[in-house]
Each structure stands twice: as structure tokens, then as C-alpha cells.
Amino acid sequence: MKILIVDDSEIARHSLEMLLHAIGYTDVLSCSSAHDALNLLGVFDKIVSENSPVDLVLMDVMMPEMNGIDAISHIRAVHQLKDIPIIMVSISGEVSFLERAFAAGATDFISKPINAIELSARVRAAFRLKMEMDIRKEREQQLEVLNRTLEVMCNIDNLTGIANRRCFDETLVNEWEDALRSRQPLSMLLIDIDVFKEFNDTYGHVEGDACLQQVAKALRDCVDAPGACTARFGGEEFVILLPSADQISAEKLAASIHAKIAHLQILHSVSKVENFVTVSIGVVSVVPESSAKSLDMLKAADNALYAAKQQGRNRTVIGLPILAMH
Numbered sequence: 001m002k003i004l005i006v007d008d009s010e011i012a013r014h015s016l017e018m019l020l021h022a023i024g025y026t027d028v029l030s031c032s033s034a035h036d037a038l039n040l041l042g043v044f045d046k047i048v049s050e051n052s053p054v055d056l057v058l059m060d061v062m063m064p065e066m067n068g069i070d071a072i073s074h075i076r077a078v079h080q081l082k083d084i085p086i087i088m089v090s091i092s093g094e095v096s097f098l099e100r101a102f103a104a105g106a107t108d109f110i111s112k113p114i115n116a117i118e119l120s121a122r123v124r125a126a127f128r129l130k131m132e133m134d135i136r137k138e139r140e141q142q143l144e145v146l147n148r149t150l151e152v153m154c155n156i157d158n159l160t161g162i163a164n165r166r167c168f169d170e171t172l173v174n175e176w177e178d179a180l181r182s183r184q185p186l187s188m189l190l191i192d193i194d195v196f197k198e199f200n201d202t203y204g205h206v207e208g209d210a211c212l213q214q215v216a217k218a219l220r221d222c223v224d225a226p227g228a229c230t231a232r233f234g235g236e237e238f239v240i241l242l243p244s245a246d247q248i249s250a251e252k253l254a255a256s257i258h259a260k261i262a263h264l265q266i267l268h269s270v271s272k273v274e275n276f277v278t279v280s281i282g283v284v285s286v287v288p289e290s291s292a293k294s295l296d297m298l299k300a301a302d303n304a305l306y307a308a309k310q311q312g313r314n315r316t317v318i319g320l321p322i323l324a325m326h
């Protein structure tokens with residue numbers, strides 16, 4: 001445990017150091033001014049290390065240039081130094097002084113002349129407090145990491161590793177609002193694997209899962225637009241949301257998805273469409289208006305997908321403008 005003594009009197013520094021040695025604390029640094037102490041603690045550095053160079057400060061109050069209370073205020077203003085215990089050392093114990101010292105962030109107070117027993121008890125208490133704070137800080141950091149991991153897990157589909165429905169629903173609401181404000185187009189592709197029930201019935205559920213994973217990866221590979229969200233909508237259905245993308249970009253993406261899935265050549269011998277896995281896609285592009293809702297967009301994409309299925313599957317159908325649905 002490293003202790004820093006800050007006192008402009010050499011005699012005071014020396015006698016305090018002797019006392020600390022006598023009660024078992026030998027790792028002691030000292031500064032003759034508040035400015036030197038702030039320098040040593042890194043208060044003037046642009047980037048302050050997370051690990052403080054000392055574990056406890058014994059700060060004299062009356063010093064020329066900068067007094068101990070002002071020095072504490074400077075130390076506490078640095079986030080990384082806000083938990084270092086600082087014990088004020090002073091002849092004065094008057095109430096107004098103590099009030100100012102504690103308001104500035106002092107942890108404790110010890111009056112001169114210093115009694116060894118009192119010093120030992122105060123230093124031990126300060127270290128105990130510091131240890132408890134460090135443990136609490138570490139737990140808070142662990143909790144923060146855990147929370148972030150949980151948040152990511154809550155938004156990911158277990159099987160395919162892409163975003164899940166929950167994540168998509170949230171993204172849709174946000175992107176709709178953004179597009180409404182910015183008057184930018186928003187496009188959506190709803191993608192469904194054709195005759196997938198027969199695929200499962202023929203090759204089994206495990207192969208079905210592997211197929212879903214391959215299709216999800218293919219979709220992810222096709223989408224490179226910044227801010228795009230590729231999600232598993234549910235079952236064998238996927239969805240892609242493209243902010244700032246018009247119908248032409250959405251159609252281009254749909255065409256590249258058909259080509260990519262065809263290129264995978266996932267055998268589907270009982271499909272009535274092709275002898276490999278294909279997908280149907282419903283596309284909707286819109287510049288949102290306040291008279292419509294984000295769910296209207298989803299409905300329009302679903303209708304377009306239904307039409308693609310009706311027209312023979314393995315194709316893309318462009319949905320009606322949302323306002324025309326009302």
C-alpha cells in the first residue's frame with residue numbers, strides 16, 4: 001500500500017513518515033506542494049491511468065500557492081481518482097473548515113499533533129474503504145460486461161447467428177422514425193424458403209436446420225449496405241431492412257439473393273420449383289409518411305411475398321405502395 005504525504009513543512013513530512021514507518025507502512029512518498037502532488041497523481045495529464053500511483057493521500061491543509069482543500073477538489077474532478085482515500089491533516093478542527101474539506105471530497109480528518117494510535121486506525125479504515133470500493137468497482141464492471149453480453153444474446157437468433165425477430169422489430173420502428181424525419185426511402189425484403197416443409201420431411205430436421213444456416217449466411221454475404229439489418233423473421237422466413245435504399249437497390253439485392261441461393265445448389269429433390277433450394281421474396285420500398293405505420297410496410301411486404309408464392313415461387317414481387325393499401 002503506497003501512501004503519499006503532501007505537506008510544505010519538511011519537518012512535518014519527516015515526522016509523519018517516521019510515524020507511518022513505526023506503524024508498519026514503509027511505502028511512503030512525499031511532496032512539498034499541492035502542485036507537485038497533483039502532478040504525481042497525473043491530474044494534469046491528458047490521459048490519466050486507471051491505476052492510481054498511490055493508495056492513500058495524507059494532505060496538509062495550509063500550504064502556500066494551493067491549499068489542501070483546493071487540491072482535493074482538483075483530484076476529485078478526475079474520474080479515475082475519485083475513489084482514492086484522502087485524509088486531511090490540520091491543526092484546525094473547526095466546523096466550517098471540516099465542512100469545506102468534506103464537501104471538497106476528503107475521506108477523513110486527522111488533527112495535528114498526530115497521535116500514532118489514531119493515525120494507525122484512520123489509515124487502516126481508509127484502506128479498508130478503498131478495498132471495498134475496488135471490489136465494488138470490479139463487480140460493477142463485471143456486471144456491465146454481463147449486461148452487454150446478455151443484450152447481444154437477446155438480439156441474436158440461436159440457430160443462424162443473425163439478428164432475431166425481436167431485434168428486427170426494434171430496428172424497424174427506429175428506422176421508420178429516422179426515414180420519416182429525414183424523408184429518405186426505406187426498403188424491406190421478406191424472404192421465404194420455398195416448399196421447406198417437404199425439405200424437412202425428405203431430409204430431416206437436422207438437414208433443415210443446416211439449410212436455414214446456409215441461407216442465412218448467403219443473405220448476410222449478399223447484404224453490404226451500411227445500417228442494413230438482416231434477421232430471421234421466424235421459421236423459414238427472413239427479412240432484410242435497408243435504410244436509405246430505394247426500390248431499384250432493393251430489387252438488385254433481391255436478384256443477387258436468388259443468384260446466390262441458386263449457386264449454393266442445396267439439393268431439394270422433391271421441390272416443385274427446382275431440384276435445389278429456392279426462395280420467394282416480397283419487396284417494399286417507401287418514403288415513410290406520418291399517415292402510415294411501420295407495420296403497414298411489413299404487411300405490404302407480406303402481401304408481395306404471398307403473391308410471389310402464388311405466381312410459382314422462386315421469384316421477387318414488388319409490393320404496392322403502402323398508401324395504396326389503405
Ligand SMILES: Nc1nc2c(ncn2[C@@H]2O[C@H](COP(=O)(O)OP(=O)(O)OP(=O)(O)O)[C@@H](O)[C@H]2O)c(=O)[nH]1
Pocket residue numbers: 159192193194195196197198200204205206207208209212234235236309313
Ligand atoms: N428444420 C427446421 N425447420 C423449421 C424451423 N422452423 C420452421 N421450420 C419448418 O418450416 C416449414 C414451413 O412450412 P410451410 O409454412 O408449410 O411452408 P413451405 O413448405 O415452405 O411452403 P411455401 O412457403 O408455400 O413454399 C415447416 O415444416 C416447419 O416445421 C427450424 O427452425 N428448423
